[in-house]
Amino acid sequence: MLVEAPQTNAARSAIESTLANLGVNRTVSLWSDTSWLSLMLGSQIWGIVLIAVSTFTFMIICIGLTSLVYSAMLSRVRDFAVLKTVGASAGSLRWMHLGDLLVQYAIGYLAGVILAMAVVGAVNLLSITSTNAAFTFVVGSTMLSFVPTW
Secondary structure (H helix, E strand, O other), X not given: OOXXXXXXXXXXXXXXXXXXXXXXXXXXOOHHHOOOHHHOOHHHHHHHHHHHHHHHHHHHHHHHHHHHHHHHHHHOHHHHHHHHHOOOOHHHHHHHHHHHHHXXXXXXXXXXXXXXXXXXXXXXXXXXXXXXXXXXXXXXOOXXXXXXXX
């Protein structure tokens, strides 16, 4: 049980006497002396770390895709001008450009899914634990098991 209290001797003795009156087995330790492993926060911390990394990666991907779409549009300006001079309507040019973008996004999405499935499969197959990572001092030995949610 975690108790929010000042870290003084008076508070500690009050908590110990209260626990003794309840008749429960007690161990009172300071927050700074409590290991993260004993709080069993390993999976929550790994979840927060993975969500933070995924969010950052998603933001970078969105910026990259926006840049890609803009540069693809700029590189096609001459092509659009030639097609417009030979009689293509603005609507058909929009649909052609949209079709190109959808094909590019679909191929990129499928490549990303295949790569993600390979990474997830490798992590699950190798039974990687947090003892192989830099966060061992925080989470202890927590078994990682990735489950794709898409």
